Amino acid sequence: MYTNGFGYIKRMFDHKGNGRTGFIVPEHYELYGTETRIDSSGNRIVSPNNCLWLTNLDTFKRHEGITLTKRYFGNEIEYPHYDNYDGINVNKTQDIPLDYKGFMGVPITFLHKFNPDQFEIIKFRKGNDEKDLSINGKCPYFRILIKNKRILTELSNNRGIPQVR
Numbered sequence: 001m002y003t004n005g006f007g008y009i010k011r012m013f014d015h016k017g018n019g020r021t022g023f024i025v026p027e028h029y030e031l032y033g034t035e036t037r038i039d040s041s042g043n044r045i046v047s048p049n050n051c052l053w054l055t056n057l058d059t060f061k062r063h064e065g066i067t068l069t070k071r072y073f074g075n076e077i078e079y080p081h082y083d084n085y086d087g088i089n090v091n092k093t094q095d096i097p098l099d100y101k102g103f104m105g106v107p108i109t110f111l112h113k114f115n116p117d118q119f120e121i122i123k124f125r126k127g128n129d130e131k132d133l134s135i136n137g138k139c140p141y142f143r144i145l146i147k148n149k150r151i152l153t154e155l156s157n158n159r160g161i162p163q164v165r
Contacts, residue, residue, distance in 0.1 A: 022047035065118045068152070072097035079104075083134045084127030087145060098152040105133055105143035120147045 022037070022045035031038075035047040072079055072088070079088040079097065087103030090096050093110045103122060114121070122145040125132055132139040 063115060063117060064113075065115050065150075066093065066096065066113050068096055068098035068148075070095050070097045072100035080135045082127060083137065084129045084131060085133055085145070086128075089133075089135055089140055089143070091140075096148070098148075100148065101151050103145050103147055105140070105145050108142045108144060110144055110146065118148070118150055120149060121145070122147055 022035075024043045025031075025046050027044065029044065029046070031044055031046065037045050037047075039045055070078075075097075078095070079090060079100070081088055082105065085103065085105070087105055088100065090104050090106045093106055093113055096104060096106060124145070125143050127133050133143050133145075134140075
């Protein structure tokens, strides 16, 4: 699944959808959590928060960049290197460093914010040995290997304006 499915996702469905999805459930189904609602027609809707809608339609959401605020250099201890791939692990999408030029493993939830103008998807979850990515012999939960296309390396001309390299 991952080998064939990844190529298909990468080529055809790298556009995020916009909007909320869900399933209409019967009256006896308990509505709980933050992902439930009753629509204007009275339908009871549950939206699973572990699903992602991908589309090949070009939407404005696809071009929204992720605002990066963290830096790799000076904080290297927060970004451990993989045992079996030349890249670093990033535990949360919001922690993607703005100044790292190499490969990064990010959580699968990154797909929801993926902007192909800002990042390149390299591969899913496997290291150079085709085994799951590992750090000190332990495998983090599913990772997508990416590379930042817009490296911010230094602040230019003392005004604090980021410089793209």
